[in-house]
Each structure stands twice: as C-alpha cells, then as structure tokens.
Amino acid sequence: MFWINGLLNSLAFGAILFLLAVGFSLIFGLMRVANLAHGAIFMLGGYIATSMIGFGFLAAVLAAALACAAFGGLVERSLIRRLAGRELAQxxxxxxxxxxxxxxxxxxxxxxxxxxxxxxxxxxxxxxAGVVFPAYRLALIAIAAIALAAIWLLVERTTLGARIRAAVDDREMARAMGIPVSRLFTTVFCLGAGLAGMGGALAAPVMSVYPGLDAEMLPLALLVVILGGIGSLSGAFVGSLLIGLIYTFGQMLLPDLAYVILFLPMVVVLAARPQGLFGRHMA
Amino acid sequence: MKPLLVLVVAAAAMPLLLPGEFYLAIATQVLVYGLFAVSVNLIAGYCGMVSLGHAAFLGISGYAFALLSVGAGWPIWAATTAALGLTSLTGAMFGLVALRTSGLSFLMITLALGQIVWGIAFRYVDLTNGENGISLPRPDGVLLHGTGLYYLCLAVTAGCMLFVTVLTRSPLGAAMQGVRDQPRRMSTLGYDVWAIRYVSYVLSALLAAASGILYMLTFRFISPHALSLTVSSEAVLMVIAGGLGTTFGPLLGAALVVLLKNVASAYTDRWPTLLGLIFLFIIVVVPEGLLPGARRLLGALKARVVAPDNIGANLTRASRIEGARQ
Incomplete structure (x- = not known):
C-alpha cells in the first residue's frame, strides 16, 4: 500500500517534471540556450491559473499556457535574439x-x-483492485502521457518537426536549405514556455503555488535534462520518471536528506555517460 | 603588483576617512563579497568555467565554522582550519562530478549542486536549524570593534588577491588561461586540460571558503539564504560587472553591488527586480565590464559628437545597419 501510493505520487510528480523539463530540453537542443527563467515561468503559470480559476479549471490552465507561451515568444524576440551567439550572455x-x-x-x-x-x-x-487512487493524480499522469505522444508526433511526423530536427543537427545547413530557422526559434521558445506554464497550472492543485517554487523546480528540471541528455525527448521522459521516483521516495523515507539523494543518480550517470542517458555527444 | 599595493594602502586608510561605523561596515561587506567574487573570478575569469553554485562553498564553510565554534566549542583557529578543509574537500568532490562536462552543462550542474546544498541547509533542521539559521555570540578581543574586523577582512582579502595575482602569472596560471581560450590546442600541446580545470576549481572553492569565514565573522549569522542561487548569481554579476579575468574587477563589482543594495534598500524592497535589471543592463549594454564598457561608450559618443559626417563613422553606421538586416 505504502509502495503503491508512493509509486503513484512519483509518477504524478514525474508527469509535472516532464512538462517542465521537456520544453527546457527542446529549447536547449535547438538553440543552445539554457533558459534559467524556466522555473520562474512554471511558477508564473501556476499563479495565473489561480487567478483565472473563476472561469473554470480548463480555462485557467489554457490561459496560463497561452500567456506563458506569449511571454516566451516575447523574451526570445526581444532578449535572446539580441544576444545571439553569446551563450553566457544568454x-x-x-x-x-x-x-x-x-x-x-x-x-x-x-x-x-x-x-x-x-x-x-x-x-x-x-x-x-481494492486500492484507492486520487483521481487528479491519475489525470496528471494521463496528461503527461498525451503531451509526450503529441510532442513525439510533432517532432517526428510533421514538417515543422522535420525542420526542427534539421536545425538541431546543422543550423547553418538548414538555413541554407531555406528553412526559416529564426522563426523556428521563436516557435520552440513559445512551445517550451507554454508547456512550462501549463505544467505550473496543472501542478497547482497538488503542490499549491508559493514564492520559491521556481528555485525549487528549476534544479530538478536541470537534473532531468542532465540525466536524460540535452535535447532528447526520451531523455526528458526517462529523466523525469527517475527524478520523480527518487525525489518522492526520498522524501517519504528520509525527509531530511531527500535533496542529497538527488545527488546520487547525477554522479552515477555523469561518471558513465557525461552526455546523459540519451544524449548525443556535443563538442 | 604595484596597483595592489596602492589599493591596500588606500584601503588601510579607509577607517580614518570614513565618517562613521555604518560606512565602515559597508566597506567591510565589500571586502567580504569582494573575496567571494575573487573566488568566482578564478574559475570563471581565468579558467573559463562559469559556476552558478559557488554560494554552496561560502555556505558550507560558514555553517561548518558556526557549528564547530559555537556548537562544539572549538577554538576559532581550529574551527577555521576545519571549515576550510571541509569546504575544499566538498569542492574536490563536486569538481569530480561537475568537470565531467564543460560550458553550459558545467554551469547547469554547478547550479543544481548549489541548490542541493541549499536544500540540505533548508531541510536538515536538526543540523542547521533550518530557516531560522545559526547566530554567533558577540565576539571578543580585536573583533569587538568594527575597525579590527575591517583590518582582518582587508588582510585576508588582500592576501588572497595577491595569491591569485601570483598564481595567474605563474606557469599554472598561463596554462589556465590557455585552457580557457583554446582547450583543444592545449590538449594537443600535452597539457592535461581536466587536471588544470580541477585544480582551479578546488582552489576557487578554498577561496570561497575563506570568504565564508569572513562572512560569519562579519554578519555573525547564517541562514539558508547565504547559499541561495541569488548569492551565487550576485557573485557572477560582480565579476562580469567588474570585468571577467581582471585583478581588481571582482572587488569593483562587489563594491558596486553592495553599495547599490544598501542604497536601494532605503527606497524599495524590490531588490531581486533591481538585481535582474542590472543583470540585463550589463549583459546587453556593457558585456565587457563597466570600466572598459564605459570607455568604449564614451569613445563612440565622442566620435559621433566630434565628426558626425566623418566617413569612418558613416562606414561603421552603414555596416551596423547591414548587420541588423542580416
């Protein structure tokens, strides 16, 4: 019973992490930009959703996702673009x-x-089968699964996805072939920020929204991406599950040391594969 | 070496010139954060590896010093040695993990490591007293007065800056800067790039640990906030504002940030917003640091005022427009 409940909570938390980390990973993979505002956008999404709850839950989540996507696009256009080619400055x-x-x-x-x-x-x-689950957590897991499938279809089965993959592999060549890479950048930034905002809105009923949520979630997203490999969809998925499991069970078994335990998978993975579980080696 | 000497003499005269205890306390804070920024500059400026988790070292050292000297009743010198040793050891351990990568991945891993240490300070209440932090009792002897503390901080910070200056002019320092600029070429020349980075990282952790001790002596209080991402980022901002990889840049940047923080606190409690705006301003307008940046901007302004129809200026303008079109 203890283990089954823990497992469910881990999966639900992993689902939230996935929504947060997948956008970070996509942006990094395509643009080589580590968007450290991702945790803050997640929190912003949560706050917007709490203010919009009067219009119903679905509307609140949609509003959060759209607002964050628009904000992400604005950031890409006004700030990231201005600093193009300067990784540290970005x-x-x-x-x-x-x-x-x-x-x-x-x-x-x-x-x-x-x-x-x-x-x-x-x-x-x-x-x-005699075990009681809170319905909302099950729904979270389902939503993350749907998001995974949708992003996979988008990246692997659409023209937009093919262009993104081309730009990830070789930006200059993609440009030369006539792919509007700079518009792709904006699109992916919107998509990543929108997913983070949606994640924050969906996480609100489980975690509630509070100051410091951003600083708490950002390192977890970084860990997911470091573990799974930068720019990899399957990496973000497996990394989220791993971190969700370790963090949740860590908090249940050793509440004082839940953060230290997060250190372990990172050490193991980095020792064996510095590029992450599913990452390709990047120079 | 000579400018450092001049600066030390000027700084030594400071308590005589400053109008009161309050200003002396601010000067002391500048020295404490200046040393912290020097430690970040060693790894970021001279070795090209920007760490966003350095507050962890300041914090571990500060907590260790507080716990050993107050909690366990150790004498100050023993607590200091143990805190420096423990922090260097942590640095040696973190270095093994973080230096598996470089560039942005290194930055992300140091950030995550720093947040993990922050999480321990925050959650492991039995050891760290959680959010309430740990206080040191009023000191005795030479540290009782602000002046004594100021001179102690000055001695330690100046000593560490001298150490960094000597280091960066040594063959090892040259190798560090070589690794920063051309890692592959250095590797081809037979240098062990990893080992050079590792040594710099651990030395940098040791310097951060020294600033942690000064932090405890100055503020006599530590809470998880001292380990937060904000503190790590402030240090990076100080280094960049002052100029990456320069001797006095970190101290200048520390003076700027500490003064701004103190002035701003009189008018607003929105320091994080202001900090973010300063970040954006420096990165967008003067990315090479305030002094060189100001010189460049002044030069550009002068060129425009003196010779508006100058062919050269028009050419630059034309090429800039061309650049914007691309």
Missing part, C-alpha cells in the same frame, strides 16, 4: 529575467501560498 540574461519574474510574482500575488482546488470532476478517488 544564460545570464534569462537568469536576470528569472529574478524579475519571481519578484514581480511576489509583488502581485503576495508571499502566502495559494491553494488551487482540483476540478470538481477529478476531486474524488478511483478504486482499482
């Missing part, structure tokens, strides 16, 4: 942005944690 720029977003959220939504009710439909529990 990273530090997104870091500065993360401070501003977090502080403005504190100003707007105050320092108190805001609880978000789950949608009425998913508030109950589901009984499978």
């Amino acid at each position: 990273v530090l720029g997104t870091l500065g942005l993360a401070f501003i977003i977090a502080d403005q959220c504190l100003l707007v939504w105050s320092g108190d944690p805001i609880a978000q009710p789950a949608p009425a439909l998913l508030r109950g529990t589901v009984e499978v």
